[in-house]
Amino acid sequence: MSAEPLGVDALDTLFGALADPTRRLLLQRLLAKGPATATALAEPLPVSRQAVVKHLQGLAAAGLVVAERDGREVRFRATPERLASAVGWLLDAGGSWDRRIDRLRRR
Numbered sequence: 864m865s866a867e868p869l870g871v872d873a874l875d876t877l878f879g880a881l882a883d884p885t886r887r888l889l890l891q892r893l894l895a896k897g898p899a900t901a902t903a904l905a906e907p908l909p910v911s912r913q914a915v916v917k918h919l920q921g922l923a924a925a926g927l928v929v930a931e932r933d934g935r936e937v938r939f940r941a942t943p944e945r946l947a948s949a950v951g952w953l954l955d956a957g958g959s960w961d962r963r964i965d966r967l968r969r970r
Contacts, residue, residue: 893939900936927946
């Protein structure tokens with residue numbers, strides 16, 4: 864899977880969404896177990912279903928999940944492609960620092 868580079872605004876939104884521990888937990892759950900409803904995701908958590916929906920909206924705004932309607936149910940599914948873009952950015956940023964450190968060591 865080839866990750867498309869993200870713009871600054873998209874990266875800000877993505878890393879902002881990942882900064883929240885509840886959002887990370889929800890994303891982890893969706894990545895590990897597949898699509899789920901907000902009710903199912905809220906069940907084991909100490910937060911309300913409404914709070915979970917708000918968190919899912921934040922993840923959706925960052926492109927990390929999509930909502931898919933199935934009759935009366937809405938299931939949320941993780942979109943790992945967007946996460947791959949973030950990982951790509953982190954690897955590029957880390958590589959840049961590695962090159963800088965190498966240059967400093969050579970001096």
